[in-house]
Each structure stands twice: as C-alpha cells, then as structure tokens.
C-alpha cells in the first residue's frame with residue numbers, strides 16, 4: 016500500500032488506460048481521441064501494447080534465448096506497427112523513424128540474447144517494447160499538445176513476495192524532475208514498464224498496465240481513473256458461465272479486491288491499492304460502446320446498494336485441490352496450524368482457502384492443483400514425527416476441486432446469506448467440501464467438485480437474484496395435452512422471466528419414436544416441428560434425461576405428457592438423479608406399489624419434486640385439497656363422485672337421440688378420452704384415479720383392489736385400438752337397453768366412484784334420481800366429495816371440468832410453476 020499522499024496536487028484530472036484490445040489496429044487507435052476528450056485540460060493516457068504484441072515479444076525473447084529463429088516474427092511485428100503508423104499519420108516521418116529505431120533496438124537486444132548475453136533487464140526491455148511503440152502511435156493519433164512519458168523515466172519499483180512494489184518517494188522525485196523539463200500538458204504514458212532500484216529496465220508483470228495506470232493516477236493525484244476495455248464493466252459473474260450475468264453499476268474497492276483476486280478477469284488485483292490510498296474513483300468502460308456507463312469502483316458503495324442483493328458477484332476458481340491434515344493428537348495442541356502453514360510456505364505453496372472445525376481434529380486448506388503434491392510432501396515431512404507416534408494420521412488430498420466465492424459488502428451483518436447460498440447449492444445438488452468465511456463477512460468461499468462448478472455458480476447467481484432461476488426442461492408427449500401445454504408455454508414464458516425470476520428453458524422434446532435435444536433452448540412454438548418429419552434422433556429415454564440433467568444448469572425438470580408405462584418406470588431413477596417430474600400420466604401414481612414406493616423414497620433422498628395434480632380432475636385442485644386435509648390433521652372417511660371427464664360428458668350427453676358410439680367418437684375428437692378410449696370405458700382410468708387418491712390418503716391400495724365395472728364388451732377388450740374404434744357400435748345395443756331401463760324408472764345414468772377408509776373401492780355406472788347432485792353437473796364436470804372428520808355431514812366438494820387438453824395442460828403448467836417458483840423464492844427478494 017502506498018504511503019499517505021502529500022497535500023493534494025491534482026497534476027492531472029483524469030487518467031485513462033487503454034488495454035491491448037482497444038489498440039488492436041489503426042482503426043481502433045484512431046477511435047480513441049473522442050473517448051479522452053472529456054473536457055479535462057489535464058489528462059493522462061496510459062497504454063498497453065497493441066493486441067497480441069506482448070505475447071509475440073515474449074515468444075521472440077524465448078526463441079532468442081533458445082538460439083532459435085525470431086527474425087520472421089520480428090519482421091512481422093515491425094511491419095504491423097509501421098503499417099499502423101502509416102494509417103494513423105502517413106506524413107509523420109518522426110513517428111516512422113522513431114518506430115524504426117525502436118525495432119532496431121529490439122533487434123539488437125534479440126541478437127544479444129541469441130549470442131548468450133541474457134539478463135533480466137534485457138529480457139524486460141524486449142517484453143516492454145510493445146508499450147513504447149503503442150504509446151508513439153497513440154500520441155500521433157491524439158494529435159498536437161500531447162507529451163509522451165516513458166514510464167521508465169518515472170516509475171521505480173522493486174520485486175516483492177506479494178508482487179511488484181512501488182518506490183513511492185523515488186518515483187515522486189523522478190516525476191518532479193520529469194515535469195520540470197515538460198511544460199504542463201496532456202500526456203501519453205507507457206504501461207507495464209518501469210525501472211528497478213538498480214536503474215535497470217523491468218516490468219510490472221503480466222497485465223501490469225492496469226497497475227501502471229493506478230500508480231500513475233496516484234502519483235499525478237488524479238481525480239478519476241478510467242480503465243477502458245472490451246467489456247461493459249465488471250460483471251456479477253463470468254458471462255461465459257452465467258449468460259445472465261449483469262454489469263454492476265457500482266462496487267467498493269474491497270469488493271473489487273475480492274472479485275479480482277477470485278478470478279473476475281476485468282481487474283488486476285494489485286490495481287486497487289494505489290487508487291485506494293488516495294480514494295480515487297476508478298471506472299471500467301467499454302471502448303466498443305462508450306455509451307454504456309460501465310462500473311464505478313468507489314471507496315464505499317452508495318447508500319442503499321445492499322438492498323438489491325447483499326451479494327455483489329460470484330466467482331469460480333478451478334484447478335484446485337483440498338489438502339487435509341487429520342490427527343487425533345492435534346486436538347488442543349498449540350502450534351499445529353503454524354507448523355502446517357510454515358511447511359506450505361517453505362514449499363512455496365499459496366493457500367487459497369483455510370477451514371478448520373472447532374474439534375481441531377483436522378485442518379483443511381485449498382491449494383492450486385499444480386501445487387498439491389509438493390504441498391503434501393512438505394506437510395508429510397514437517398509432521399513426520401507426529402505420523403510416527405500416531406498423533407497425526409493422514410494428509411488427505413481431494414483433487415478436481417473448484418472454489419466458489421460469493422462477494423459483497425452487503426453481506427456484512429446481513430443474516431441468512433450463508434443459508435441462502437448453501438440452500439441454493441443443495442437444491443442444485445452440489446455437495447460442499449469445505450467452507451470459509453472471513454470475519455470481514457465480505458466473502459464466503461466454498462470448495463466443491465470441479466464438475467459441479469458451472470451448475471453451482473448459476474444456482475448461486477439465481478439465488479441472490481442476480482439472474483433468474485434457470486430450469487432445464489424436457490417434455491415427453493406432444494399429443495393433445497402436450498401440444499396444448501407447448502402453446503401455453505409459448506404464450507407465457509416471455510413474461511415469466513421478468514415477473515417471477517424463473518427461466519424455464521425447454522431443451523428437449525420427445526414423442527414415442529424420436530427426440531430432439533438442444534444445447535440452448537427450443538422455442539415451444541417450434542418444438543413439434545423439431546420432431547417432424549423424422550427430425551431429431553431415435554428416442555432413448557436415458558439419453559433424454561441425461562441431456563435434461565445438464566451439468567451446467569442448476570435445475571432439471573421432465574414433463575411427461577404421455578400415457579406410457581415405460582416413461583413412468585423411469586421416474587424413480589430420474590427423481591433420484593435430482594430431476595423434478597411433472598405429469599398427467601397416471602401410471603406412476605397408480606402402478607405397482609413397489610415402483611410407487613421407490614419413487615417416494617427417491618423423492619425423500621434427492622429432494623426432487625413429483626407434480627401429478629393433473630392426474631386426477633385435470634386442472635382441478637383435487638389432490639391439493641386432499642393433501643391439505645391430511646396435512647392439517649383431518650381424517651378421510653370416503654371419497655366419492657364422478658372422476659371421469661369423458662364418462663361425465665358421455666352420460667350428460669346420452670339421452671338416446673344419438674348412438675352411444677357416436678358420442679364416444681366425439682369425446683375422443685374433443686381430446687377428453689385417454690389415447691385408448693377403452694381406458695375410460697372400462698373404468699380403468701377412474702380406478703387409477705381412486706388408487707392415486709387412496710395412496711395420497713395413506714392407504715396402500717392397488718388397482719387389483721378396485722372393484723370395476725367395465726362398459727367394454729368382452730369381444731373388444733383385446734383387439735387393437737383401431738379395430739376397437741371401427742367396432743365401437745357394438746357398444747350401442749347394451750348401452751341403449753341400460754338407458755331405457757333407467758329412464759323407465761325416472762332415473763339417469765352416471766359413472767360413479769367410491770373409496771372408503773377401510774380400502775373398499777368401487778367404480779361403475781349407476782342409475783340416479785333427478786335430485787342427486789351428480790345429475791346437476793355439466794359437460795365434463797368432475798364432482799369429488801371428501802367426507803372427513805371435519806366435513807362429516809356436509810362433505811367438501813371440488814367440482815368443475817375434469818378433462819380436455821386446455822384444462823389438463825393448465826394443471827400440468829401449474830405444477831411446473833409451483834416447483835420452479837419454490838426454487839427461487841424461499842425468502843423473496845431482499846428488501
């Protein structure tokens with residue numbers, strides 16, 4: 016940290032720093048003058064080398080030391096600079112000559128290196144030639160009235176364990192001398208290069224130009240430092256990993272330190288210290304779009320900043336490993352930690368994260384993967400005695416670790432931040448290996464498996480309202496219900512992101528034969544077309560699920576709109592893998608008890624949700640109502656009523672004026688029936704619903720336990736669907752006879768179901784008097800009566816349309832939203 020500044024001098028008002036990408040070619044360099052024409056009479060511009068130049072120079076120096084051929088590269092780099100000079104100022108002979116001299120000097124240095132005359136200063140001079148050359152080009156582009164400052168004439172530095180340190184007094188003295196010979200004017204200065212205490216050329220290290228700009232802003236006592244780059248500012252996370260990362264309008268120096276250290280590439284961590292010492296505001300802006308305000312980095316965040324979110328940004332550092340020293344004999348023994356870290360220091364190992372439980376039974380730290388073996392060896396050596404006598408037992412290494420850090424001044428004294436972070440990671444099924452939070456409370460870091468890194472980052476980003484909760488969605492069965500659901504998704508999804516912070520991303524679609532998988536997203540409106548004709552690839556449900564459970568998206572959900580038992584068989588495995596499942600398909604809820612139990616067991620372990628409200632009553636809240644009764648302590652005595660939309664519609668419509676078979680065909684056309692209408696007519700569909708409700712009420716009922724009356728003649732029970740439909744009129748005579756008999760007694764036909772507490776379940780057609788409630792329903796109405804302790808003499812009734820693509824798809828959609836909203840809204844937005 017620099018020493019306290021002398022009385023404010025304000026030698027320049029504004030320092031601008033341009034990185035290599037802003038200086039990629041003559042066109043980019045010629046676009047700089049308007050960016051620095053901000054009205055400040057005293058301006059200092061600090062430049063990096065032209066894009067790619069430093070890499071080329073480093074390679075040339077290496078080649079020369081290895082006695083290789085660097086000449087072609089030298090020629091190319093020289094030509095690139097001379098071409099840029101010609102494009103910037105064709106008639107500026109002084110510029111041309113100066114560049115020719117720079118490249119001649121470079122050639123001499125390279126020849127000396129080739130001849131074995133190496134040395135740090137010569138190598139530094141080669142590495143830093145790019146800044147000398149670019150400063151000349153920028154000076155020419157800016158026009159008259161700009162002086163050029165070779166930073167080696169002013170900056171004096173020394174190497175240190177924590178990076179390059181500045182000799183502030185020596186630098187101030189040299190600056191005063193430089194200013195004495197240069198009248199006050201605007202200045203272009205070289206970044207990256209400096210002089211050592213010994214007067215030799217040196218550099219500030221990789222990406223050192225930001226540091227140069229900060230040091231010069233400090234020395235010149237600037238009011239403001241702008242770092243121009245090719246991004247819009249500091250982002251809340253790496254946008255390659257979190258596409259929804261947002262530009263942070265402001266952040267504090269401390270936050271910038273934390274984020275820069277933990278991998279946010281926009282700023283070099285050292286950059287902050289010189290500006291921080293003088294409280295100089297620092298701003299990150301985009302040369303490609305100067306209209307974007309960028310990010311202000313200030314001594315303190317503006318008031319109220321933390322209200323948006325206590326976490327400002329998230330970073331991931333990969334290629335790490337956990338090293339853990341375990342020992343029974345370490346408990347309560349002073350000096351263990353000191354010895355451990357001294358050993359690591361001795362081995363030159365940098366420790367990124369430290370964590371120790373209060374039992375003192377183990378100390379765990381996170382180090383770079385490349386350093387973990389030297390680290391292990393050093394610790395084993397340091398604790399050799401303790402190993403020998405059993406006080407320590409092991410040095411355990413866990414490779415393939417990433418460190419996720421949540422950073423924000425607003426976390427200080429804000430309860431619940433850790434809970435939210437850990438909750439988000441748990442929901443995304445990310446296991447935490449180690450946790451560290453400094454007493455400053457500005458950073459919580461967790462070590463996780465590297466394979467979970469992107470998913471963890473996205474889940475945490477969403478959890479802190481930095482971006483919507485992203486759910487990877489796969490849909491099976493774009494038939495009557497599925498197709499309608501796709502239309503509902505197409506209409507609603509665009510507004511959903513902003514309204515509820517939920518981003519449902521349809522990434523896979525499948526029918527009975529084929530599937531289409533998309534790395535990004537399939538527009539719901541285009542989904543069916545992706546399967547036709549012969550689109551996508553052959554259906555493989557395991558590959559489908561693996562694609563939906565994408566490693567980089569925090570949450571996964573499969574919507575199964577088929578009536579297939581084969582898909583239902585997959586649910587326990589999917590749920591165990593953390594994939595939420597939503598379905599109107601009744602097979603899982605009413606199928607074999609062992610499979611049903613496996614599904615519930617998987618749910619308990621993984622926490623993934625199973626949404627099946629639409630299996631009973633389509634869009635009606637039948638299961639929800641029953642669950643609420645049970646969860647609040649009521650006892651179910653009976654469920655009875657009409658549970659089939661198709662049969663309700665058929666018996667509401669069937670008065671003898673039209674054949675029953677004609678009505679069945681119409682119901683099928685309206686999308687009320689099951690894909691095989693015999694499932695409705697045989698009573699099987701209603702039996703399934705009774706089983707689902709019974710199990711919801713805690714009864715171990717199975718389909719075989721339900722006493723079902725079938726309307727399907729025996730001769731039609733085993734034929735194919737097409738043949739059944741062709742022979743539908745075989746139903747007419749028996750149904751006609753039944754209707755006439757009922758009418759002759761003043762009764763009407765209805766299809767009823769009943770389940771009682773003792774597990775007795777019946778389904779069939781009943782002739783009812785006109786005053787019966789089920790004779791007063793309309794169209795596809797279901798009518799479900801719950802008789803319970805609380806609703807004993809006057810049952811609780813749920814009534815309404817119980818079939819049809821629209822209402823069923825809405826019921827499925829409701830389950831999807833309930834799950835998605837629960838992912839992100841446990842405590843609502845910070846306020």
Ligand SMILES: NC(=O)C1=CN([C@@H]2O[C@H](COP(=O)(O)OP(=O)(O)OC[C@H]3O[C@@H](n4cnc5c(N)ncnc54)[C@H](OP(=O)(O)O)[C@@H]3O)[C@@H](O)[C@H]2O)C=CC1
Nearest residue numbers: 492493494495496526527577578579599600690818819823
């Ligand atoms: N219709 C309604 O009112 C209600 C329906 N439901 C339930 O909704 C579900 C869908 O009904 P509906 O839309 O009418 O049925 P459809 O027959 O119209 O659609 C079924 C879809 O599932 C696909 N499919 C069938 N078998 C498989 C399989 N093994 N693997 C993958 N996909 C498969 C079909 O593909 P392909 O086209 O290739 O055959 C088709 O896309 C059913 O479970 C039904 O019980 C629930 C409540 C109400």
Ligand SMILES: N[C@@H](CC=O)C(=O)O
Nearest residue numbers: 659660661688689818
């Ligand atoms: N075919 C079923 C659809 C809903 O589950 C019915 O008619 O009720």
